[in-house]
Amino acid sequence: MRKMPVYLINGFLGSGKTTMMLKMIKKLQDNGSKVAVLLNELGQTNLERHMFKEDNFFELLNGCICCSLQDDLKKVMHDLSGLYKNGTVDVAVIEGTGVANPGEIHEILNQHPFSDLFSLKESVCITDASMLQEYLSVFSSSKEVRNLQKQQIHHASYIVLNKIDLIDQKTDLEKVRKLVRKINADAALKETSYGDCIEDLFQTHSSLARTPIKNEEKYAHHREIKAVKIQNTANVGRNDIHRILSDLNEDMIRAKGTIYDQSEAQWYHFQYASGKLQWEKVKKMSSSRHGEIIFIGTNLSREKVLL
Numbered sequence: 001m002r003k004m005p006v007y008l009i010n011g012f013l014g015s016g017k018t019t020m021m022l023k024m025i026k027k028l029q030d031n032g033s034k035v036a037v038l039l040n041e042l043g044q045t046n047l048e049r050h051m052f053k054e055d056n057f058f059e060l061l062n063g064c065i066c067c068s069l070q071d072d073l074k075k076v077m078h079d080l081s082g083l084y085k086n087g088t089v090d091v092a093v094i095e096g097t098g099v100a101n102p103g104e105i106h107e108i109l110n111q112h113p114f115s116d117l118f119s120l121k122e123s124v125c126i127t128d129a130s131m132l133q134e135y136l137s138v139f140s141s142s143k144e145v146r147n148l149q150k151q152q153i154h155h156a157s158y159i160v161l162n163k164i165d166l167i168d169q170k171t172d173l174e175k176v177r178k179l180v181r182k183i184n185a186d187a188a189l190k191e192t193s194y195g196d197c198i199e200d201l202f203q204t205h206s207s208l209a210r211t212p213i214k215n216e217e218k219y220a221h222h223r224e225i226k227a228v229k230i231q232n233t234a235n236v237g238r239n240d241i242h243r244i245l246s247d248l249n250e251d252m253i254r255a256k257g258t259i260y261d262q263s264e265a266q267w268y269h270f271q272y273a274s275g276k277l278q279w280e281k282v283k284k285m286s287s288s289r290h291g292e293i294i295f296i297g298t299n300l301s302r303e304k305v306l307l
C-alpha cells in the first residue's frame with residue numbers, strides 16, 4: 001500500500017517555521033500537489049490562520065502535539081489518511097510548536113497503524129542562527145531552553161540554519177555551524193534566510209534514523225516556558241507593546257499579535273522574535289476578526305505581562 005508523504009517542521013520559538021512552511025506549501029502546490037496542513041499552536045487560537053488558504057487545514061491548539069495533544073494528533077492522522085486514500089490530498093506538512101520535541105512525534109509516526117500509513121520524508125529543524133549561541137549557552141538560557149534546542153537539532157534529518165542575514169557571515173556563521181554539527185553530525189544542513197531552501201529540501205533524501213538522546217526527559221519542556229494570551233486588547237497600543245517587551249526583556253522569547261492602535265486609528269500585526277520587533281499595518285481587518293496577543297517566555301505570567 002502506498003504511504004502518504006509527510007514533512008515535519010520543527011524549530012524553536014520564532015526561528016522561522018511558518019515563513020518556511022508557506023514557501024514549502026506554495027512549491028508543492030505549484031508542482032501540482034494537493035497539500036494538507038496541520039498547525040500546532042501553544043495558544044488557544046492560531047494568530048496566523050489568515051496566512052493559510054488551504055481547504056484541508058487542521059489546527060491543534062492550546063498544547064503541544066508531542067505531549068499533551070498526542071491523542072488529538074492521532075485523530076488528525078487518521079483523518080489525513082482517509083483524505084489521502086480518497087484522493088483529496090496527496091502530501092501533508094505538519095508544523096510543531098516552537099517547544100515541541102520531534103523525537104516524541106517521530107515515535108507516534110513509527111507506531112502501528114501510522115507506520116503503515118505515513119512516510120516521513122524529512123524531519124526539518126529550523127534554527128535561528130542569530131540566537132543559537134545564546135539559546136545553547138549555560139550563561140544566558142535555562143536548562144529547559146537548552147535541552148529543547150538540542151532535542152530539536154538532534155532529531156532532524158534536515159537542518160536549516162536560518163536568519164543568517166542577521167549575523168556576521170565570516171565569524172558567527174562558522175561558530176553556529178560548529179555548534180549544530182556537535183549535536184547532529186549527519187543531517188543535511190542548509191544555511192539561509194527566510195527559509196529560502198525549498199528546492200534543496202525537496203531534492204535531498206536524508207536519513208531519518210535518529211535514535212533518542214540518552215536519558216532524554218519526556219515532557220520536560222513545558223515547566224518554565226509559558227504562553228500568556230491576551231484577548232481583550234482594546235486598551236493596548238503600540239507603545240504598550242514596546243514597554244512590555246522592554247520590561248520583560250530577560251524572560252520574553254517570542255510574542256505576536258494583532259492590535260488596534262487608538263492614537264493612529266490603525267490595526268497592526270506585530271511579530272517579536274530574535275529580540276526584534278516588527279510591525280505591519282493591517283490593510284483590511286475583517287469584521288469577524290479581533291485583536292489578540294500571545295507572549296511566550298520563561299516564567300511568564302499574566303500578572304507580570306499586565307503590570
Ligand SMILES: Nc1nc2c(ncn2[C@@H]2O[C@H](COP(=O)(O)OP(=O)(O)OP(=O)(O)O)[C@@H](O)[C@H]2O)c(=O)[nH]1
Pocket residue numbers: 011012013014015016017018019020097098162163164165166192193194195254271272273278
Ligand atoms: N531577519 C529575518 N527574519 C526572519 C527570517 N525568517 C523569519 N523571520 C521573521 O521572524 C519572525 C518569526 O517568523 P515565523 O516564521 O513566524 O517563526 P515561527 O518559527 O513560525 O514562530 P513561532 O510562532 O514561535 O513558532 C517573523 O517576523 C519573520 O518575518 C530570516 O531569515 N531573517
